[in-house]
Amino acid sequence: MNIFKNLPLRQKKSIIGIIFISPFLFGFFMFFLAPIIQTVSFSVNELNISRLGLETNFVGLDHYNFAFSVHPVFIRTFFENLLYVLLDLPLILFFSFFAALMLNQKFKGRLIARAIFFLPVILASSAVIGMDSAQYATEILEQTSESVFLSGEFIQVFLMELQLPEDFIGYIIDGIERLPEVIRASGIQILIFLAGLQSVPDSYFEASRIEGATTWENFWLITFPLMTPVILINVIYTLIDLFLAQDNELVELIQDEAFVGAGYGVSSAMAVVYFIAVAFIILVVGGLLSRYVFYQE
Amino acid sequence: MLSHFADRIKDFNFDLLNRSIKSWIISILRLILITGISYLILFPLLSKISTAFMTRADLFDRTVFWIPKNFTLENFELAIIHMDYVESLLLTSTLALCVAFFQLASSTLVGYGFARYDFPFKKIFFALVLFTLIVPPNMVLVPYYMNFRFFNLYGLIPGDGLNLIGTYWPFILISLTGVGFRNGLFIFVMRQFFRGMPQNLEDAAYVDGAGYFQTFFRIMLPGAVPALVVVFLFSFVWQWNDVFFSRVFLGTVGEVDVLSIALRDLPEELDYWIEHSPYLSLIINAGTLLVIGPLVVVYAFMQRYFVESVERTGIVG
Numbered sequence: 001m002n003i004f005k006n007l008p009l010r011q012k013k014s015i016i017g018i019i020f021i022s023p024f025l026f027g028f029f030m031f032f033l034a035p036i037i038q039t040v041s042f043s044v045n046e047l048n049i050s051r052l053g054l055e056t057n058f059v060g061l062d063h064y065n066f067a068f069s070v071h072p073v074f075i076r077t078f079f080e081n082l083l084y085v086l087l088d089l090p091l092i093l094f095f096s097f098f099a100a101l102m103l104n105q106k107f108k109g110r111l112i113a114r115a116i117f118f119l120p121v122i123l124a125s126s127a128v129i130g131m132d133s134a135q136y137a138t139e140i141l142e143q144t145s146e147s148v149f150l151s152g153e154f155i156q157v158f159l160m161e162l163q164l165p166e167d168f169i170g171y172i173i174d175g176i177e178r179l180p181e182v183i184r185a186s187g188i189q190i191l192i193f194l195a196g197l198q199s200v201p202d203s204y205f206e207a208s209r210i211e212g213a214t215t216w217e218n219f220w221l222i223t224f225p226l227m228t229p230v231i232l233i234n235v236i237y238t239l240i241d242l243f244l245a246q247d248n249e250l251v252e253l254i255q256d257e258a259f260v261g262a263g264y265g266v267s268s269a270m271a272v273v274y275f276i277a278v279a280f281i282i283l284v285v286g287g288l289l290s291r292y293v294f295y296q297e
Numbered sequence: 298m299l300s301h302f303a304d305r306i307k308d309f310n311f312d313l314l315n316r317s318i319k320s321w322i323i324s325i326l327r328l329i330l331i332t333g334i335s336y337l338i339l340f341p342l343l344s345k346i347s348t349a350f351m352t353r354a355d356l357f358d359r360t361v362f363w364i365p366k367n368f369t370l371e372n373f374e375l376a377i378i379h380m381d382y383v384e385s386l387l388l389t390s391t392l393a394l395c396v397a398f399f400q401l402a403s404s405t406l407v408g409y410g411f412a413r414y415d416f417p418f419k420k421i422f423f424a425l426v427l428f429t430l431i432v433p434p435n436m437v438l439v440p441y442y443m444n445f446r447f448f449n450l451y452g453l454i455p456g457d458g459l460n461l462i463g464t465y466w467p468f469i470l471i472s473l474t475g476v477g478f479r480n481g482l483f484i485f486v487m488r489q490f491f492r493g494m495p496q497n498l499e500d501a502a503y504v505d506g507a508g509y510f511q512t513f514f515r516i517m518l519p520g521a522v523p524a525l526v527v528v529f530l531f532s533f534v535w536q537w538n539d540v541f542f543s544r545v546f547l548g549t550v551g552e553v554d555v556l557s558i559a560l561r562d563l564p565e566e567l568d569y570w571i572e573h574s575p576y577l578s579l580i581i582n583a584g585t586l587l588v589i590g591p592l593v594v595v596y597a598f599m600q601r602y603f604v605e606s607v608e609r610t611g612i613v614g
Binding site for chain 2: 013119179240282
């Protein structure tokens with residue numbers, strides 16, 4: 001203790017800092033890193049469980065080869081998955097930003113509206129949405145209620161009139177049809193956007209009102225630039241959430257392969273490939289967006 | 298002169314009228330949108346509630362819509378029996394509370410360390426925190442299983458290794474050391490929050506002679522309650538809904554499954570005991586409600602606090 005007391009303040013502080021983060025360092029190196037290394041090593045080895053214990057034979061890139069060229073659906077699921085995530089991302093962000101703007105206004109019943117909009121935060125990942133086998137009973141109800149809310153057709157006709165490119169129209173229509181899923185995936189993003197909107201000082205709007213700015217100008221010149229850091233956080237959160245969701249098809253496929261399919265080696269190889277792809281996409285998207293982020297100060 | 302004045306009044310009134318019409322249209326549009334979206338969110342829940350109380354006859358009765366004619370609790374009774382609901386509820390709540398508490402403890406300490414102290418390799422260590430977030434669960438689950446099945450901390454514990462599968466220990470160990478499910482996110486949230494707290498508070502405490510840890514526990518922690526609530530709730534909810542980690546760590550040793558797994562296995566279980574029929578979906582709906590019921594109750598009480606908390610956590614800088 002005496003030695004500690006005699007250290008210069010800076011060193012003292014860095015020791016205290018290390019003590020504070022030591023649980024994580026311990027966990028990372030003792031529990032987290034080893035499984036990753038093991039997975040990488042399983043992906044290039046053949047595992048045999050014999051009476052003598054675990055035997056490994058080096059097989060090089062065979063498992064990767066199998067995953068890419070032999071496995072019937074891996075490649076397709078892989079690219080479909082990437083495509084879906086990248087297509088869902090703008091939909092979720094656009095919707096959650098819009099919803100947050102709406103919930104940030106003052107109106108009667110705002111508290112109830114907020115409570116309902118955040119409900120997916122606790123239910124989205126849960127079984128309530130994903131139980132296909134329970135659909136039978138609800139299907140009967142769904143048939144009658146489909147037409148109640150925006151059916152795609154009306155919008156489609158409207159967009160056709162505007163003569164927009166067909167791919168774009170298809171994307172929007174697809175988005176509207178999947179609106180329930182988009183809404184359910186947006187709970188936390190709405191929460192984060194709303195928190196961001198609350199942190200914009202009112203004085204900015206007061207000043208701009210005196211200068212005669214319209215609501216539209218206010219949004220693009222004040223709200224939007226101040227929200228860019230929040231958008232970045234939400235983009236990255238959404239990517240992680242979609243890629244690593246427990247009901248993500250590829251995540252499930254990889255998990256199934258380990259126990260009932262092509263074996264643990266192949267499953268590991270798939271997991272490694274998937275991890276690299278996810279990390280790459282998050283870094284690229286995050287890197288690109290961070291150029292456009294506006295920070296105060 | 299007078300007519301000029303009258304003109305101005307007319308102009309002014311017109312403007313006012315215009316504005317109030319505009320705000321009327323906006324609030325009506327907002328009402329429609331919010332109602333529509335709320336409907337989409339609540340629909341699956343309401344339809345489950347509606348069908349969970351139906352009898353078989355109601356399911357095929359065309360005149361029954363939303364409100365069952367023959368109100369019954371039989372579906373719930375069957376779901377409770379086949380899911381071992383009472384034991385499972387107890388197991389799930391204990392586990393979720395444990396995990397939430399330990400994740401909260403570790404992420405608070407680690408987040409504070411990153412927010413307030415400078416030490417060598419700080420950036421690299423923080424990058425490691427973010428790194429844990431982007432690793433797909435598949436990549437670690439099976440090695441996790443093997444490491445906890447023969448747990449010897451890489452030789453530090455003598456003997457053949459302990460079998461921790463089927464106990465809470467794997468959950469506790471990875472939560473306590475900040476590498477549990479989404480733990481990196483919680484560390485990030487706590488770090489952001491502590492960074493937003495004024496430095497003067499701590500300086501004042503140091504001047505008054507408080508030590509580093511005393512300052513943390515007595516000054517910083519009480520000020521961090523909003524962030525603590527958010528982290529605890531999210532951690533609790535995610536553990537409650539988790540299937541992946543629970544399936545691997547709890548194994549098939551125990552007689553009772555956690556609720557999320559019991560619900561997943563319910564269709565098979567019912568198929569085995571009762572012949573397959575559309576009627577099963579009524580029981581599954583009842584089971585789903587039983588699983589999410591406690592969460593919804595907690596949420597109903599906490600949601601106001603919860604929303605305010607997120608706003609004050611400063612996640613957004």
